[in-house]
Amino acid sequence: MIKAENLVKKFGSSTAVNSITFEVKEGENLVLLGTSGCGKTTTLRMINRLIEPDSGTIFLNGTDIRSQQPEVLRRGIGYVLQNHGLFPHYTVAENIAIVPRLLKWDNEAIRKRADELFQKLNLDPSLKDKFPAALSGGQQQRVGLARSLMVNPPVLLMDEPFGALDNLTRISIRREFRLLDELVKKTIIMVTHDVQEAFEMGDRICLMDKGEIRQIGTPEELLFHPANEFIADFLNEQRLQLELKSVFLTEILPEYSADRNDNDHSDRGTVSVWDQMEILLQRKNNTPRLQDSIADEGLTIERLMSAFSTYKKR
Numbered sequence: 001m002i003k004a005e006n007l008v009k010k011f012g013s014s015t016a017v018n019s020i021t022f023e024v025k026e027g028e029n030l031v032l033l034g035t036s037g038c039g040k041t042t043t044l045r046m047i048n049r050l051i052e053p054d055s056g057t058i059f060l061n062g063t064d065i066r067s068q069q070p071e072v073l074r075r076g077i078g079y080v081l082q083n084h085g086l087f088p089h090y091t092v093a094e095n096i097a098i099v100p101r102l103l104k105w106d107n108e109a110i111r112k113r114a115d116e117l118f119q120k121l122n123l124d125p126s127l128k129d130k131f132p133a134a135l136s137g138g139q140q141q142r143v144g145l146a147r148s149l150m151v152n153p154p155v156l157l158m159d160e161p162f163g164a165l166d167n168l169t170r171i172s173i174r175r176e177f178r179l180l181d182e183l184v185k186k187t188i189i190m191v192t193h194d195v196q197e198a199f200e201m202g203d204r205i206c207l208m209d210k211g212e213i214r215q216i217g218t219p220e221e222l223l224f225h226p227a228n229e230f231i232a233d234f235l236n237e238q239r240l241q242l243e244l245k246s247v248f249l250t251e252i253l254p255e256y257s258a259d260r261n262d263n264d265h266s267d268r269g270t271v272s273v274w275d276q277m278e279i280l281l282q283r284k285n286n287t288p289r290l291q292d293s294i295a296d297e298g299l300t301i302e303r304l305m306s307a308f309s310t311y312k313k314r
């Protein structure tokens with residue numbers, strides 16, 4: 001779906017992106033991960049031509065993106081920014097109508113699509129008449145996402161989409177976004193410097209350093225088969241939590257996994273060992289369950305951990 005070949009971008013004498021090559025399949029969520037300044041945002045912005053590479057080529061569905069006007073290209077590529085990118089002097093309704101109006105949608109079509117997205121994103125319809133400054137950070141982020149999804153672009157670029165949120169909001173909004181049907185089927189490239197976030201959201205992770213790619217692979221591949229010492233060191237501090245997030249219930253206890261999601265091209269289900277552990281802990285504490293669709297009757301934390309450690313020894 002997206003193919004980047006030998007991309008190079010320099011700013012003056014410093015090289016932000018140094019000959020990187022990667023591919024993203026249709027429906028896949030690729031996370032660009034790395035420390036500040038390693039070239040993630042520059043890479044992302046080359047895909048919607050906000051930045052032009054010095055050399056290298058990007059193909060979208062086999063076509064060089066330079067063959068399209070940037071404005072036309074961007075209508076098929078949603079873009080979600082850390083600080084939501086909403087225009088402060090436009091109401092929420094006006095903000096989300098910008099691209100549909102460019103595409104000459106009528107008012108009724110815009111209203112219908114906005115209502116649908118507001119419902120899916122748990123946004124109260126009364127927010128439509130407000131200005132962005134009157135919304136909470138989480139609401140602003142949801143509106144930013146709604147805006148990028150209005151015309152249902154097949155590709156979505158997300159630059160630190162949860163970066164401006166407090167930790168708790170961040171964790172819950174991330175979980176919600178991950179299960180959102182509008183996002184499950186999209187091809188997504190997401191930038192983050194948060195390792196946990198990358199492991200929760202990414203089908204594959206592209207770990208960058210100093211403008212170069214050190215490894216691209218599934219969370220499991222990076223953790224259990226790091227390509228070099230840099231990768232192992234980068235992940236080491238949070239290893240156990242990452243392992244729990246990167247292994248799925250379907251892989252260790254298929255008999256308890258009634259949640260296999262047909263839209264999930266990775267075919268690993270949607271519940272990680274970490275998620276399942278949280279569900280069991282919440283149940284133990286009598287707090288509401290995170291997810292009700294799981295056939296986990298009789299599953300205990302001990303059983304889960306024992307299956308996880310057997311899996312790791314394989």
Ligand SMILES: Nc1ncnc2c1ncn2[C@@H]1O[C@H](COP(=O)(O)OP(=O)(O)OP(=O)(O)O)[C@@H](O)[C@H]1O
Binds near residue numbers: 036037
């Ligand atoms: N417009 C610009 N002019 C000059 N230098 C730039 C410009 N944009 C980025 N850079 C430099 O290019 C390098 C890569 O920046 P980039 O924003 O892509 O990194 P990043 O990995 O996204 O970092 P962060 O997580 O801090 O946003 C950095 O050294 C940055 O200072």
